[in-house]
Amino acid sequence: NCTSPVSSINWGTAEPGTSVNKTVYIRDEGNAPITMSMQTQNWSPANASSYITLSWNYAGGSIQPGQVVTVTLTLSVSAGISGITNYSFDILITATG
Numbered sequence: 001n002c003t004s005p006v007s008s009i010n011w012g013t014a015e016p017g018t019s020v021n022k023t024v025y026i027r028d029e030g031n032a033p034i035t036m037s038m039q040t041q042n043w044s045p046a047n048a049s050s051y052i053t054l055s056w057n058y059a060g061g062s063i064q065p066g067q068v069v070t071v072t073l074t075l076s077v078s079a080g081i082s083g084i085t086n087y088s089f090d091i092l093i094t095a096t097g
Contacts, residue, residue, distance in 0.1 A: 047084070
């Protein structure tokens with residue numbers, strides 16, 4: 001029903017060389033079709049972005065007003081990571097249309 005805004009995601013323990021998936025639901029609440037883009041920012045520690053990546057399965061299609069899409073976010077941790085036990089970053093999802 002898209003009734004709970006996502007303000008944070010707890011990825012749990014992500015071991016080196018593994019990935020963790022989280023599902024979110026996104027609804028177009030505007031009056032026009034949109035497309036979305038995603039980026040990450042504000043990594044702490046700054047070098048975490050060299051070992052941890054975020055991707056999603058959204059293929060860039062148009063989302064219609066009122067339509068809800070299911071999106072899987074995938075956090076992948078490099079097998080070569082070391083020295084990083086805690087991290088944080090911001091996920092910025094932008095809608096254009």
